[in-house]
Amino acid sequence: MKQLVTNNLSKLGPLIGLILIMTILGFMSENFFTVNNLLNLLRQISINALIAFGMTFVILTGGIDLSVGSILAFGSALTAGMLASGMDPLLAVFIGLLAGLAMGAFNGLIITKGKVAPFIATLATMTIFRGATLVYTDGRPITGLSDSFAFEMIGRGYVFGIPFPGILMIIIFFILFLLLRKTVFGRQVYAVGGNEEASILSGIKADRVKIWVYSLTGMLSVLAGIILTSRLNSAQPTAGTMYELDAIAAVVLGGTSLAGGRGRIVGTLIGALIIGVLDNGLNLLNVSSFYQQIVKGGVILLAVLLDRRSK
Amino acid sequence: MGNQPFVKMTAIEKAFAGNQVLKKVDFDVQPGEVHALMGENGAGKSTLIKVLTGIHQRDGGTIEVKGEEKTYSNPKEAEKDGIVVIHQELNIIPHLTVSENMFLGKEKTLGRTGILKKKEMYQETLDHLERLGVTSIHPNETAGDLSVGKQQMIEIARAISTNAEMIIMDEPTAALTDREIESLFKVIESLRKQNVSIVYISHRMEEIFQICDRITVLRDGEYIGTEQVKETDFESVVKMMVGRELGERFPARTSTVGDKVFEVKHLARDGWFEDVNFHVNQGEILGVAGLMGAGRTEIMEAIFGAVKKKQGEVLLDGEPLNIKHPRDAIQAGIGFITEDRKGEGLVLHLSIRENVALTNMKAISDNGWISSKREAELIDDLIGRLHVRTTGREQEVKSLSGGNQQKVVIAKWLGIKPRILILDEPTRGVDVGAKKEIYHIMNELTEQGVAIIMVSSELPEVLGVSDRIMVIHEGKVARILPREEATQEKIMQAATGGE
Known part of the structure; x- marks a missing residue:
């Protein structure tokens, strides 16, 4: 009985934390609980949440992906370049996403076939993809993108007053939730992260599972990048720098174990919300961005410490 | 004193x-x-x-x-x-x-x-x-x-x-x-x-x-x-x-041995084993004895596709199988219960359900989607058949006793309805009562025509359970003995390189 309570408590921990933070911010700023601000919040978190969803899969297999920010930058630049040259926006987005998939697959291949530790492999590709972005853009932002409605919609649009990126993020959340919960692939992700040897001996092609997981993360990172590009109406060669940290933080705040095999994507959504709420609330309170970082880091540390306690 | x-x-x-x-x-x-x-x-x-x-x-x-x-x-x-x-x-x-x-x-x-x-x-x-x-x-x-x-x-x-x-x-x-x-x-x-x-x-x-x-x-x-x-x-x-008479330590074998179903020819892997030849018949238990490090486990891993073999053929019903990954072996109807239950057999923090499901995805899913209902039915059926003592299919396997964990591993493989089942040290770290239950399960399977290969370091077990006994010495088949002729001495002699 006692175990049951603590079990559920540790699952609910992130949610309780989120509610707590929101309540406090609600008291401190009257602008926090306004419809406008909450919709704003949804849009703000969508980029980090999408990357963090992918990161959840990677971390569940026991890996890590440090290259997400660079993949985001390269995918954005590539898409923006094609748009600027007058390509059909949907086709440009599609090719951009494929490029993300390919970059992720490249990570996966190095990790599985090359047997390089994920941290090292993606540390290297983080640098490579960033360099490729700088080469491609010549170090300058790409502007003068298409003024097509469809492309504007991705980052700046609203449907029934709700920001489109938020809607996109939530749809993808549900798809990934089902993928993890209801499909053979999802089950394999948990098994490979939990005990790779046992998974292989159970007939699971662990390498293939991992390659797909990194590919998925690459594609989601580029999607996040396209939202960013659409919102800014330009692609920055330095876009996405340090984004991997916020994504990893969201996953960890959501209770997913860095050792792999344990965790839930709902947790990651809550983790992304916690980070987003902190950024948003501290901005509303006019806290200097220097202090914001200290607070954010402190909250992450506190969350992880509390999690240790309950175990 | x-x-x-x-x-x-x-x-x-x-x-x-x-x-x-x-x-x-x-x-x-x-x-x-x-x-x-x-x-x-x-x-x-x-x-x-x-x-x-x-x-x-x-x-x-x-x-x-x-x-x-x-x-x-x-x-x-x-x-x-x-x-x-x-x-x-x-x-x-x-x-x-x-x-x-x-x-x-x-x-x-x-x-x-x-x-x-x-x-x-x-x-x-x-x-x-x-x-x-x-x-x-x-x-x-x-x-x-x-x-x-x-x-x-x-x-x-x-x-x-x-x-x-x-x-x-x-x-x-x-x-x-x-x-x-x-x-x-x-x-x-x-x-x-x-x-x-x-x-x-x-x-x-x-x-x-x-x-x-x-x-x-x-x-x-x-x-x-x-x-x-x-x-x-x-x-x-x-x-x-x-707390009761256990009766005979090894239950009497009841199945009738049929024709040859599975054969291994000239199997070799550099530095591990060479020119391994043997066969198993339908409904038969082939015991595999030998000293630790003789290459028994490695031979089984090579058959199952868990490690690469250098050469050799594996035949089922006379047809050569092309096994490059355990998945190929499973599809051919070969199950492999490894000696290292915790390291290779189970994902410890997952539930009984999730563990057993791992090898049985085909049976419980359509186009990649798992049917929770079919999954639950299959798992309940298997844990019932094997008398796994548990609070239910959602229990973490970590919290089960050794014998019950082993039964969960066996359940994983019964689900695929194997034709050939390889068991590597199936009763290691398992108590007497559960040991006997495992022997019973092996008997039942052979009655249904499954061919079993059992690697074991416990000589009494090899002698008590097998129909034939293959002895491995330094990566080679030293001797294959029918049960009637086998004695501890003969096996030890062959296992240590004597005649």
Whole structure:
């Protein structure tokens, strides 16, 4: 009985934390609980949440992906370049996403076939993809993108007053939730992260599972990048720098174990919300961005410490 | 004997969350005695030891050490009084040398400078090993390069270096080769002469009757009794452990052996095994004997596609199979129950359901989508058929006893309706009752026509269960014997390279 309570408590921990933070911010700023601000919040978190969803899969297999920010930058630049040259926006987005998939697959291949530790492999590709972005853009932002409605919609649009990126993020959340919960692939992700040897001996092609997981993360990172590009109406060669940290933080705040095999994507959504709420609330309170970082880091540390306690 | 016991535990009580796991248990150990602590999994053996060494605090009863009442709050305190536990999972840091491991945490230094006195530690390591009669270990060797048996010797040497007067060994022979077991017994013998007490926890009856002086049996947390080994026998001890007559240790084989279904031809892998040829018939159990390290497991892994083979053919119904990954083997109808249950058989923190489902995805999903209903039905059916004792399919396999974990592993493979089932040490670390259940399952499967290959290091088991016995020696098939002709002597002879 006692175990049951603590079990559920540790699952609910992130949610309780989120509610707590929101309540406090609600008291401190009257602008926090306004419809406008909450919709704003949804849009703000969508980029980090999408990357963090992918990161959840990677971390569940026991890996890590440090290259997400660079993949985001390269995918954005590539898409923006094609748009600027007058390509059909949907086709440009599609090719951009494929490029993300390919970059992720490249990570996966190095990790599985090359047997390089994920941290090292993606540390290297983080640098490579960033360099490729700088080469491609010549170090300058790409502007003068298409003024097509469809492309504007991705980052700046609203449907029934709700920001489109938020809607996109939530749809993808549900798809990934089902993928993890209801499909053979999802089950394999948990098994490979939990005990790779046992998974292989159970007939699971662990390498293939991992390659797909990194590919998925690459594609989601580029999607996040396209939202960013659409919102800014330009692609920055330095876009996405340090984004991997916020994504990893969201996953960890959501209770997913860095050792792999344990965790839930709902947790990651809550983790992304916690980070987003902190950024948003501290901005509303006019806290200097220097202090914001200290607070954010402190909250992450506190969350992880509390999690240790309950175990 | 009859002197003051070294340790005397009286009427020990312990409950976890209302669940009484030790009920008035008595246990005493004389100086220089080898005392076996026996019982099925979950009988309370490890809890009793944990209560003694202060990992758990007792609810009732007394503990006396050398006549003085004691309560330890952690194993370090127990160690100061000379009580040391050597766990099944050894406490060796593989990258460090033997002598560095020996002195881990209590390094000899020049005053407080932190500068190590390497020579002195080297010499002392040598002395302690010598005291055990061990001469084959060099203090400067990297511990990780040594065999498990030698690593264990380091731990024992470390224990006596702290002047241990009682060493508790938990399943010490589980991972040892026959030769290593022999040297362990010699060490135990020399410890006994130096008046060190040994508490020996093991499921292996033969060993206990070979080296122990007394046996204490626990069952369901209750103290059943203590017997002199000389005055008791195998059957009575088993009866004490399971609380009933177990009947024959190995159930009679009931299936009729049919035609050849599975054949291995000229299988080879560099440095491991060469030119391995054998076949299995429908409904037959082929026992595979041999010394540890002879290549038995590696041959099975190669058949199953878990490691690469250099050459050779695997045929099912006369048709060659192209197996490159375990998935190919599974699709052909081959199941493989590995020897390392926790490391290779199960994902420990997942539920029974998720573990069993791993090999059965095809049966419970359509186009990649899992049907929860079909999954639940399949799992419930399998855990029912195998009598897995559990609170339900959602229980984490980590919290099951060894025997029940093994049944979950078997359940994984029954789901695929295998035609060939390879079992590698299927009863290792499994108690007597569950062992017999596993033999029954094997019998039932062969009745349905499944061909079984069983690798085992326990000769009585190989002799008791198999229809034919294949002996492997240094990567080659040394001999294949029909059950009627096989004896322990013949198998040992073939396994050690004799004629």
